[in-house]
Amino acid sequence: MPLAVWIxxxxxxxxxxxxxxxxxxxxxxxxxxxxxxxFSYFIEWRVxxxxxxxxxxxxxxxxxxxxxxxxxxxxxRNTLTVGQFRSLKQYDVSMRLSASEPAIFSTSLxxxxxxxxxxxxxxxxxxxxxxxxxxxxxxxxxxxxASDGLFHSVTVSLVxxxxxxxxxxxxxxxxxELQGPxxxxxxxxxxxxxxxxxxAHAFMDEDRxxxxxxxxxxxxxxxxxAGVGLDDATGRGSxxxxxxxxxxxxxxxxxxxxxxGFRVEHLTNAGRxxxxxxxxxxxxxxxKWSFLLQIxxxxxxxxxxxxxxxxxxx
Numbered sequence: 001m002p003l004a005v006w007i008x009x010x011x012x013x014x015x016x017x018x019x020x021x022x023x024x025x026x027x028x029x030x031x032x033x034x035x036x037x038x039f040s041y042f043i044e045w046r047v048x049x050x051x052x053x054x055x056x057x058x059x060x061x062x063x064x065x066x067x068x069x070x071x072x073x074x075x076x077r078n079t080l081t082v083g084q085f086r087s088l089k090q091y092d093v094s095m096r097l098s099a100s101e102p103a104i105f106s107t108s109l110x111x112x113x114x115x116x117x118x119x120x121x122x123x124x125x126x127x128x129x130x131x132x133x134x135x136x137x138x139x140x141x142x143x144x145x146a147s148d149g150l151f152h153s154v155t156v157s158l159v160x161x162x163x164x165x166x167x168x169x170x171x172x173x174x175x176x177e178l179q180g181p182x183x184x185x186x187x188x189x190x191x192x193x194x195x196x197x198x199x200a201h202a203f204m205d206e207d208r209x210x211x212x213x214x215x216x217x218x219x220x221x222x223x224x225x226a227g228v229g230l231d232d233a234t235g236r237g238s239x240x241x242x243x244x245x246x247x248x249x250x251x252x253x254x255x256x257x258x259x260x261g262f263r264v265e266h267l268t269n270a271g272r273x274x275x276x277x278x279x280x281x282x283x284x285x286x287x288k289w290s291f292l293l294q295i296x297x298x299x300x301x302x303x304x305x306x307x308x309x310x311x312x313x314x
Contacts, residue, residue: 004030006313012052013306023058025050025309028066040071047166049174061174063166066130076142081135084162086128087155089137090190090199090214091225093128097247098279099296099307101128103265104227104243109208111159111183118175122159125183125203127212132178133157141191148193155186184208194218208233212241223247240268256284273301289314 006028013020027048034040044066050058069083086093093101100106104127111123125131134156141150160178165171183205190199195218203210212229225245232238247261259281266274279296290313298305 001031002033004313006030006311008309008311010310011306011308013304014052014054015304016302017054017056019052019054019056021052021056021058023050023052024048035070038073040073041069042071043068045164049170059173060167060169061163061165062170064161064163064170064174068162077139079137081137082133084130084132085135086130087133087135087157087186087188087203088127088201089135089151089153089188090192090197090201091216097249097259097261097281097294098263098277099294099309100277100298102225102227102243102245102263103267103275104212104229104241107241107267109203109205109210109231109233111205111208118172119159119177119179122161122177123183125157125205125208125210127201127203127210130161131157131183132160132162133182143193150191151189153186153188155188157183157186159183190214195223221248221250223249237269239270242266253284255286256282257286258282275300 006026008024008026010025011022026046029045029047030043032040032042046064046066047062049061049064053059065084067085069081069085072080074080088105093105106126106128108124108126108129111120111125114120114123135153137151137153139149139151143149158178158180161174161176163174163176165174184203186201186203188199188201190197195216197216200213210229210231212227214225214227217224226243228242230238230240243263243265245261245263247259249257249259261279263277264274265277276299277296279294282293283290292311292313294307294309296307
């Protein structure tokens with residue numbers, strides 16, 4: 001069984017809270033590969049999972065799974081995925097260069113209220129969030145590679161999270177949960193050619209919905225991603241969300257790869273100013289082991305943040 005380990009150390013500053021802290025937010029065990037001719041699996045387990053609260057304390061969710069799914073390649077055009085995974089397929093947010101996820105994908109839609117805060121949080125839906133579920137994908141037009149062409153997918157997500165909590169706090173913050181009914185239905189269509197793609201998707205539930213269009217462009221060492229969406233939920237007005245991101249990744253050396261990026265993002269009717277996110281990355285030697293340095297700033301009205309992540313993958 002193949003196995004990789006991803007360890008990240010972080011230094012984080014936030015203002016106006018006047019927070020500054022260094023900690024280890026994640027240690028991940030990662031495994032994936034084929035299971036016969038038609039099946040494959042992927043597992044990403046966070047044995048250390050910490051995030052910084054606004055009061056400066058750390059929340060422990062060690063033992064939760066990021067991804068844990070089985071993929072069935074039914075034939076050349078049809079696939080089925082079962083387990084815990086992200087609904088969005090056009091853009092794999094895990095492959096981002098920035099330390100933070102674009103808000104257009106990470107901002108969630110709240111679900112039905114619950115007296116249990118843990119269940120309340122799991123009822124929310126976001127494009128980049130992971131949930132247990134089932135996804136069917138059809139490739140109606142093929143391309144020069146298996147990842148190119150026109151794709152259509154439907155995903156049904158359940159309320160829950162797969163986990164094996166490793167501490168008392170994690171048993172509260174990251175307890176194993178799985179319950180119905182489903183969160184809703186997620187539909188997606190996109191066309192991909194290499195690193196260029198254009199698509200649209202929609203999430204629908206009884207009292208909430210979300211629609212987004214996303215485009216990605218690559219020209220030589222330049223990359224850009226743009227998205228605009230609209231969401232609505234019972235009890236509040238509709239919101240428009242948008243994100244525009246540009247990146248430059250020169251190939252000066254094969255072993256060491258630098259990169260810079262800048263993102264502008266905004267969510268209307270949320271009481272927030274637009275956010276401006278510059279970042280710098282450096283990685284290498286990109287062989288059996290690699291390091292990754294990510295330095296990101298965040299400027300949003302009177303709020304400012306700094307993230308410095310240093311990761312080792314082996």
